[in-house]
Amino acid sequence: MLSVTECRQEYLFHPTMASGPIPTAHDPDGVYPYESWCESSRRPEIRSLRFVVLENDFLAAAICPDLGGKVYSLHDKRSGKEVLYAPRVIRPVRYLPRGGYIPGGIELSFPISHTPVQCEPVACQTRQAPGRVYCWCGEREIRFGMQWTVEFSLGADDNFLTQRTVLRNGTAVARPWMSWSNAGLLCDAHTEIAFPNGPVLYHGAEMKTIDWATEGPHRQGAIDRMAGFFWREPDCHAFGAFNHTQGFGLYHIADPAVTPGIKFWTYGDGPHRVFAFHCSPAGEEYLEIQGGPLIDQSIKEHLQPGQVRHHIEFWRPSGEPLAIRELHPPSVGLCDLDQVPLFDWARPAQVGVWLDLLKAYGQGKAGDRIPAPPGLDDNRWAPSGMEKLGEALDWAAEADPQNRPAWLFQLGAWHAGRDELAPACTALRESEDDRAKALLGRLLRRSEKDPRRAVEAYRSIRNPAVALHPQVTVERDLALALLGEETLEEREAWLRQTAALEDEWLHERWAALRLDQDRPLEAEEILKATRFQLIHQRYARTRLWRRIQQRLGRPDDEVPAWLGEDDLAEFGAYREYEEDVEAGAGACRPQPHPVEDAT
Secondary structure: OOEEEEEEEEEEEOOEEEOOOOOOOOOOOOOOOOOOEEEEOOOOEEEEEEEEEEEOOOEEEEEEHHHOOEEEEEEEOOOOEEOOOOOOEEOOEEOOOOOOEOOOOEEEEOOOOOOOOOOOOOEEEEEEEOOEEEEEEEEEOOOOOOEEEEEEEEEOOOOOEEEEEEEEOOOOOOEEEOOEEEEEEEOOOOOEEEOOOOEEEEEOOOEEEEEHHHHOOOEHHHOOOOEEEEEOOOOOOEEEEEEOOOOEEEEEEEOOOOOOEEEEEEOOOOOOHHHHHOOOOOOOOEEEEEEEOOOOOOOOEEEOOOOEEEEEEEEEEEOOOOOHHHOOOOOOOOOOHHHOOOOOOOOHHHHHHHHHHHHHHHHOOOHHHOOOOOOOOOOOOOOOOOOOHHHHHHHHHHHOHHHHHHHHHHHHHHHHHOOOHHHHHHHHHHOOOHHHHHHHHHHHHHHOOOHHHHHHHHHOOOOHHHHOOHHHHHHHHHHHHOOHHHHHHHHHHHHHOOOOOOOHHHHHHHHHHHHHOOOHHHHHHHHHOOOOOOEOOOOHHHHHHHHHHHHOOOOOOOOOHHHOEOOOOOOOOOOOEOOOOEOOEOOOOEOOOOOOOOO
16 A cells, blocks of 8 residues: 545644734844744634645655644554654744744754744645655745755655655855754653764753763653753764653664764753643653754855755654664665755745736836735735845835835845845835834844934834834833933833733833833842743843842842743854843844854
8 A cells, every 4th residue: 555645634723923013134033034923822723734644554644734844743553653743732832933833743944943934834746656655845935045845755665754855045145054854752751762872962051062872861761951962973873762651763864974963852851841741731741853964053054056955864663662773774766856846935825925026027017017015914024035026126116106115114124134234224214114113223223233223213103003012112122221221211101001911022121121220129020920931042031030130139049930931051043143142232143154064
């Protein structure tokens, strides 16, 4: 039996809430031109998802194009067990790059980690060839305009799932990228961690190198906190985990010449397990095994113009523990690389207006041939990955005078998303769109280090719906705070206009204001009274708490877990831009993208 079929399945799904109408250009908590999410709904909705099922006599792999093309389920027919962590309730966790990470399954990330489209549909194509079935998922991503395709396939006699990833840069300049394949597995304290010996970079509350043979935790129960491990010089290149309680495991195999990356991630068997429980109403624990073409997640390489590269990985389920040094990449007969489809833009609703604008520009048409620009209630921002879009936006601003402010706003956002700050600020200053004023304020504060002119930009906003939006209120307060005591009254006046809103980020700014007013006990009480959602890789609350404790003469007080932030050492190129060093201060600079030969 060898087949590829399609079906739909209903899931409980917690919707994500958009952070606001201001583009994510130069925002450390986002990645332009995608919108960021500030929270997950506490009550789920029912959502129907599309699945492609690859099946033979040994395995059934369910791939979900509606969730970024991830393998959501991998069923081992011999044992009757589900191999992957596949929660029946999909509850995105606060995590970079957009603030909505869906744990479980097998996720491919590109061009940053984690993938920005894991909550969104991508293109999909299937094929049933003699002796092998294929599912291809991918898109042209809108950040840089590069193409990616992940291919999952099964042969008639395969007891493993084959994954081939193809990356292409069809743009005119080199682009930074990383790519990791991430499998989530159910675990408990007895789960065996089967990884190579050798020096390992440990990422916990500190960064250090350990020897895996003598210092590595070989059972989940031996790990007391969340931590990541990256292998530097492994003595083999297969790895995996085996759940002895459930009686199944999963192993990853790849050729180290092209896929040397090895990572193990866990929340540990201690207090950080709450981060795993957050994803599942049943309170299940999971860990992650990851592989990829780079050696750790602080590294980005550059894909040169016209360059195509690919790598192959194998995922082997097992009903018994396997000896990883006896596992080697199997020989498989895949279709030729030129038969792997490379997809175009994947979501017409997201990119349609920009393609229509490019078409009108190419035809030199004006008037009613120009599409209407996205309105204030429409968070579609000009994709920085469309290289010719700047010319079309500049043309539209002249050819469509009625919508000139909106086109100039989009032009400024497009330039900002490409780190072209001078033309970005010029277009935003010329625009009368209030979104342009707010984005200009962010650029002036973070990138131009000019908080006074940033405050002037925020003060020029006229529409109350924009001026009082929590996203704008927070960023305006950050700019006002940099001006010191002279703005304390203005800060309080703005915050009072949204005082009834149950918004975590507004509460943070209230606490920061009270601290700046030399009222640290009130600042502490504001944080204590807030029910924060859990969040990874953001430390604004932690820094604020420490400043409060310092003011209260309690500098050694432990950061409480209820703040919802992790305590990992800051590591990894998860952000496109640096986070503020402390609430209300700091400049935002592009993160370096070192070109390293990881192989």
